[in-house]
Amino acid sequence: MSVLIRTIQRAHRLKQTFSSPRISNVLSQTLGFSNSAHVAESVTKSPFESNILRILRNEIEYQAEYAPPHQPVKEFKSFIVEERPGEQVVTLKGKFGDNEDIKIEATMFDGFEHVPAYGDDSSGVNVRLHLSLIVDISKGEGGNELEFVCSAWPDSLDVQKVFMLKRGKMSTRPYLGPDFRNLKPKIREKFCEYLDARGVNNELSAFLHEYMMNKDRIELLRWMDRLKSFVEK
Incomplete structure (x- = not known):
């Protein structure tokens, strides 16, 4: 009883x-x-x-x-945030000056690294989550496009590769440039300053991590609700 x-x-x-x-x-x-x-x-x-x-x-x-979760924000500084429910990629769009269009595509969390834990954490290990970013900067229709492939950590944004693209007119096996990490430090520094002036920096990385944490909770709840509805039928 x-x-x-x-x-x-x-x-x-x-x-x-x-x-x-x-x-x-x-x-x-x-x-x-x-x-x-x-x-x-x-x-x-x-x-x-x-x-x-x-x-x-x-x-x-x-x-x-x-x-x-809370209602996702629609703007971050000069960028408009676009996303579709159920998708793993979030898009940010913005402008710089009169003729530059900036488009950023960010994944949900796609990796992590172990870091030492401090304080009262008995496990002794924490993780830093990772996001991947593709940053496209273009000037007008049909022109060249500068593309950056970046790693976004909670407190930093690192450039991995830089491509110069010609949309719609790419050769079969184009030369896309050297590995960014092999460039001279001064060149790497100037590219980072170039991105920072356009709002692609550590602050954006921190925002995206917070945004994706919220999106991860939203998508989990949505997935569980759909699964529950299916079983209930």
Whole structure:
């Protein structure tokens, strides 16, 4: 009897949680789906399906309650931020001067490195997450395009490669230039100053890491909700 009472109490608490205005607002406004209270299942589910649904509902409840995402921002300094729900790439567009167009494509987290932990962390190891950036700078239609491939860490942005491209007129095996890391330090320094003047710098890297952390939570919640809806049918 006590087990039955606890089960009923748990179901009632889940229903109250998912119908609460705060969590419902987080899920509906940020993720774009209606998070109504759990409806009665018209078809009896197998124990396996019921267990999956219970785990998914508990995880959605936890994520929405303790790590709720916020509405993504649409601008960062001179850049407009564009993204599509469910995609792993975020695009930033901006201008520099009268004739330069800047387009930045940033991945979601695609790698990490281990770093020593400090303080009370008993594990002794932390990780730094990594993003990849492609920065295209063009001047008018049909002209040359300067492209930078960059690594974005939480506190720094490093240039990996620099290409000079001619859109639509590339040869089969074009020469794309030397490895950026093999260039003389003075040349590398000037390229970094060139990007910094256009807002492609450590501050942008920090913004993108914060943005992607939020997007990662949004996409996780969206994925779990779609999975839950599929199993419920």
